[in-house]
Amino acid sequence: LPLPVLDPLQPSAWPVQLRRYRAAASTRLVWRDVNGHDDVDATLRGATALAEDCLQLALAALEQEFAQRHGVVRADDGSAQRLVVFGLGKLGGGELNFSSDIDLVYAYPQAGESDGARPLAAEEYFARLGQRLARLLDETNADGFCHRVDLRLRPFGSAGRVALSFAGMDQYFQREGRDWERYAWIKARTVAGDIAAGEAWLETLRPFVYRRYLDYTALDGLREMKAAITAEVARSDRFDDIKRGPGGIREIEFLAQALQLIRGGREPALRERRLLPALRALVESGQMDAADGATLVEAYRFLRRLENRLQMLRDAQTHRLPADADDRLRIALGLGHADWDALLVALDEQRQCVATEFAALLAPRRGQAAPDALSSYWRVLPGGGDAAVLAEAGFADATGADQSLREFAQSLGVKSLSDAARARLDRVLPALLHAATRSPQPDAALRRVLGLLQAILRRTSYLALLDEQPSALTRLVNVLARSALLSERLVAFPLLLDELLDTRVAGPLPEP
Template structure:
């Protein structure tokens, strides 16, 4: 049939397309109509005159590959339009179901190959059409392409597996369990971010060794699955008259192209544990099971997770990524790939590197970073404040733009390329497809801005180590020469010349460290890192007030990370963190010991603003809540680790702020108390939820209270916690014992709350990798250690009213509700006030308090303590004397002066005594000043890991003041 050119023409008007693209579109249009029957031709002409005309022009002009596909298959576009597939997305499950139906009557491998290719090409046409016309966002395009690949692999594998069973028998384990090939997708397919012309990176594995049964002869499982893998690759990768489905790349498997095509789970895990390289860790970040036995596939990925995500902060990942980037950059130069949208500077790979750098470094500690999609990683990095929101916005915007550019480039010829066209119609089509018309210069300007932005952020995250000033470089050479010739006398001389205060001792320590068995066993990278780190540390130590003492404190930390030298990389890479480490360890051996015990805390030294900034209680609670929300509620072990890391990190921040003068004593105690309260609140919630899952709730339906309360006594109750304070706790509940929980394994209320208390203590005190949360003392509960772990409110009230000793009422002065129900807390506050305001015989009370004080002093002060140094806490005129006077005053006078019971901390009670006219304001201020002086000295000694003892002559004025008040208040008639 012949038709005139005028009849075939699209009659493209000026402005509809860039002029450079018109001729090729017209040629494709004419070719298409020539291939159509009359009905199809009429449809196309009507379509070209419809409101979708611009979509047609855009698709044909930006993708000659799509136009060619329409020419070859003229019926596809009309059917896609009729089904509205161009206008709407396709649900994830629909892809597999559609292909399964198409393959249901498949007779042989050739028929399967044709069905797969037609399925791929028809959907490729649909996806490209929607992408170029911005009917689908970039995220939908990459998801659709990934769903397409998943479906093709899954259905092809299922068909070929059954076909091979009929030929060879069914593979089974030694126990007789049927086996399936497990297909692991890597790279962009693994992440669900496939591009328009991507190959698919796969790894094949099978769960257990064994052999086939039911076939003409028995094959071992590996032979069976190798044959199956070969057939799967052929079904997908071979180019036929209908094209190919996906190019398959198997080079990421163990040993690459020289390795077996398929190996067992055990062999795969052994390979990664013994021979896995850094780039393989990087690749496995995106691993996903896409076909075969999904349950077994998930088991395999769980087995490999410790290889990918280290339990400690792994700053060695920066080195690896930097090396990989350098290798890519060399390849870019060698192959002239500067205009490669993926590999060139500021390209897609750099955005991926930024995200995956954080995943490798922190993913072991932050499970929410163990996600596949790059955009989800960026969102998590923003949420956790590892990257500023502005940086994430930049990266997200650039990534979308770059991926859209990649798609337009690949849509042009359906070729696996990320190379930007230099000129010609391809460049015009790229500009047009990106929404810039034929204004190529504007497109290139925006593209360059995005790439520059990515390159800048990339260099900030994965920058080379800071270059050293010339003077420091010379100093480091001196240290390196000293370490190369490890003679103790020459080491001493070098250290002495550098200004070390006790050069002989420092030399002995350093030589002992480097000649120790742990260092001598080190090889390769680890040893290199140690010898790169030490010169930097020694140079920083020269700035310490006491270099030798600080080195002594740092050596346990160095020894603790010799098998995890990624921490040394952290300090090599971050001079600021290294400087802060020296400063803090110089100021406090307690801080040095905490860091040596838990090197994970080195992460806190990276950001000075965060290190020296302690959030208020509401900020602490919000941070902990966010951490715990990222953990599966059934994963108690990970929840406990998160609680411990939170507490350790924030206590370190408090100590750092105190030793550098940024936090006064009262604030130190406040913050340490806030940390404990926030932790207790979270522990109660975790314990409650775990118990609820087992036994149900004993609380009646419709009641929103838990009817449980945690009381804090002593330092916790008085808001005076120190760095190593234990928690004096008492648990109360107020439900009738007749209440029974509503779960499958019901408990009466008393047993339920006892179990709850036991679980709370377990979470607080069990020793994990990060130690215990707190030591807990429950001896202040009614009847002490012989009493019930959890008391009913009624029983507690009766005990306090009828059986409690005077010293127990003294303890009640410093009690607060620190976690639990508000209503029960109010009931307790009322009870506490009633008990404290009881009418008492003043003389009897005074006698009992004085006797208890003397008994405590006799018991806790040794003879040496009494005759030599002064014990800040227990010595005469010390902290406990002030505490006992305050407790006596509350018990003696609160009946007439109720405001004395409002507070639980000594300072505000002393202020209340002045406000009530019971003590002169000037005397109150003098006592408060003495109390602060004692506590400040005790804090300093604690950070120096010294006992609370000072010289007999120290703080003489304060002790004399307290002793005089004790004499007047407690010993005068």
């Protein structure tokens, strides 16, 4: 379809032109999907391209209007600045569903002032421009809407500024960035405005999204988000929601993103915005079994195809199964099933596969549990505890071990831990003690374990790794028990732990 031309002299016509263009292009997407000319991947790409076309057309027209009224905002070198429009979620990933809202975040390169007859500070200039852009796309008129716009993923959410400078964005993510935002910005992509500047800035955000070490703390954020979604589903009785419900689209996305975050800082191939290429990369890197990857790909395509058909019924942003009998039959037959019950059987099978994989990722991966006596001993230190517990566990110098553990419990590093990190330590330390008793040299292992813990306490990602990966914990203790030299090197250079504790590496242990 030819793109509409938005006449700068007729801004009142822009909403009509954009909505009619979107209606025509959407009709074409439906026709090609329903008649089998496009698979679900092509339909998602088409919906994404349509949203980007509308965004870019609308922004270009508004920029001309603002330039005539307020001039342009100049950078320090005198060059004109443009609004930077980041697309998050499925828009950023190039996987937009048929009737989705679009998640946008606005930014601009640097502070300044426009150079027109009615100048505005950069912050106000780009905030007004962004608000006009959202209204031009979002508002409903006689021709419907163009695209629903959601600006709530910006820094500080609805309470935050509509547009921030790159410096303001940097400051926010350095000081305020939260775990869920790491997931949100995995898919971020510049979709309109100054695309080159936006993509360059996204490169600077990479260390926030992908940490340079093995980052099992990503699972904590995932558990919190999943708990919130589960509570929301239960409150609103949305178990028929194929996006947020059990075994739904969101679980596939979260599963892939968590594995990306754990290792993406070390493995660039995992830094994929799109879900299906991300799953392939996880399989190729050994992070996911090939059969599990294939299962998730099949489920994702099934669910996204069903999601599109639900939305194509009435151009509604819905993810819930219909209650109307005619709608149910129409959906079932259109997807190649004999009736609604047959579709439900296929849907339940796919959702069960997803739910099983997701539960396996989030399940606590504890090794052999530390004896209750060791756990109880650690939890009452430094005021309580009895060295006899350590002697019974297998430490030859129980008195010396007891003294070392008391000093460790009273150390500034332990006392300074956050509540979450302390909870991890309370799980990990007894497990380390238990592993030390089963090592070739329990007393030496304990001394070296405590020395290493002091070196890594501020890097809670390592505590998370030991908490989530019992095989890594056991391997660490065995190595420390066997090699004083390697223990010293690890204390001096904790980043070496990434290689030692990589659960995919199964090299021989050093001789004692």
